[in-house]
Amino acid sequence: MKRREFLKAAGVGLAAGAVASPAIAQSMPDMKWRLTSSFPKSLDTIFGAAETFAKAVAEATDNKFQIQVFAAGELVPGLQAADTVTNGTVEMCHTASYYYVGKDPTFAFGTNIPFGLNQRMNDAWMFYGGGMDLMNAFYKKYNIHAIPAGNTGAQMGGWFRKEIKDTNDLNGLKMRVGGFAGRVLQKVGVVPQQIAGGEIYPALEKGTIDAAEWVGPYDDEKLGFQKVAQFYYYPGWWEGGPMLHNMVNIDKWNALPKAYQSIINSASHVANTTMMAKYDASNPAALKRLVAAGAQLRPFPQPVMEACFKAANEVYAETSAANADFKKVYESQLAFRGDQYLWWQIAEYGYDTFMIRSRARS
Numbered sequence: 001m002k003r004r005e006f007l008k009a010a011g012v013g014l015a016a017g018a019v020a021s022p023a024i025a026q027s028m029p030d031m032k033w034r035l036t037s038s039f040p041k042s043l044d045t046i047f048g049a050a051e052t053f054a055k056a057v058a059e060a061t062d063n064k065f066q067i068q069v070f071a072a073g074e075l076v077p078g079l080q081a082a083d084t085v086t087n088g089t090v091e092m093c094h095t096a097s098y099y100y101v102g103k104d105p106t107f108a109f110g111t112n113i114p115f116g117l118n119q120r121m122n123d124a125w126m127f128y129g130g131g132m133d134l135m136n137a138f139y140k141k142y143n144i145h146a147i148p149a150g151n152t153g154a155q156m157g158g159w160f161r162k163e164i165k166d167t168n169d170l171n172g173l174k175m176r177v178g179g180f181a182g183r184v185l186q187k188v189g190v191v192p193q194q195i196a197g198g199e200i201y202p203a204l205e206k207g208t209i210d211a212a213e214w215v216g217p218y219d220d221e222k223l224g225f226q227k228v229a230q231f232y233y234y235p236g237w238w239e240g241g242p243m244l245h246n247m248v249n250i251d252k253w254n255a256l257p258k259a260y261q262s263i264i265n266s267a268s269h270v271a272n273t274t275m276m277a278k279y280d281a282s283n284p285a286a287l288k289r290l291v292a293a294g295a296q297l298r299p300f301p302q303p304v305m306e307a308c309f310k311a312a313n314e315v316y317a318e319t320s321a322a323n324a325d326f327k328k329v330y331e332s333q334l335a336f337r338g339d340q341y342l343w344w345q346i347a348e349y350g351y352d353t354f355m356i357r358s359r360a361r362s
């Protein structure tokens with residue numbers, strides 16, 4: 001209907017919705033998708049990001065596009081979420097790309113590499129630094145199209161039964177730490193252990209492991225680590241700004257109406273922003289409670305940080321020499337990180353360090 005005719009029709013009292021509905025019905029078909037999360041419901045901030053996303057999609061489409069969210073283990077185990085999207089069994093998943101470094105280390109860049117980008121920089125690289133294009137060119141090999149959808153911000157370094165005073169204290173230290181970070185820590189003497197969330201506490205309690213990293217105060221508090229390992233180290237340099245993704249089967253993505261693709265992008269932005277906001281709002285109170293319950297905060301000593309940084313750079317040089325995809329994405333992130341910190345040391349760092357010092361006086 002031409003605009004002039006529409007206005008005429010509206011003028012005689014014909015409901016605008018009735019006139020527009022045939023066009024909307026075509027571009028907004030009834031659809032039901034499943035989303036498998038890599039996370040349990042107990043991680044309500046991370047798992048909740050997928051629920052926030054699905055709700056935003058349903059609301060924007062008047063419930064025509066419904067995405068049902070399943071927790072880890074309900075459809076497939078958490079660490080197989082991307083595989084089931086690759087083979088198209090499930091339309092999409094909400095996951096951490098670095099869970100799949102066993103297939104190819106390039107997956108690490110979708111989340112974080114040790115000493116990689118912080119949360120703001122990760123967003124900037126993805127959306128305006130070529131990151132999304134680079135990663136989606138890589139994910140295509142796995143039939144995946146991925147959209148950023150959440151971040152925890154810088155994580156904590158985890159819980160240690162003994163203090164780490166210098167790099168020698170890392171020698172033979174059995175630590176629960178995942179994937180790529182484990183490869184770096186191995187170079188400085190740590191013996192990395194892969195242990196699922198629910199089994200960390202008993203392993204620490206029995207002394208089967210000496211240390212464990214999880215997320216940050218809000219999530220760590222629920223697992224009660226302060227009761228069995230009192231030294232709470234920071235920062236979690238292997239996760240300075242780990243990003244999560246909505247990964248969609250590429251054929252399902254390409255078959256979607258453009259309007260639905262756009263709504264998935266927008267709803268993913270909502271999840272990306274609100275997940276970080278929820279952590280930022282929840283972590284300070286949780287940290288206070290943990291310290292009141294006996295947690296002893298400790299920064300990693302500078303020589304330990306330096307040794308780990310050197311080890312990480314060695315891992316990147318070795319991996320780049322063996323893997324062209326890794327090299328390409330690493331070089332992009334490395335250049336981006338350099339320019340970002342050039343800028344951050346001026347306004348952001350200048351402002352934040354003044355405010356942190358002023359806090360004690362106010």
Ligand code: CA
Pocket residue numbers: 155213214215236239
């Ligand atoms: Ca972690």
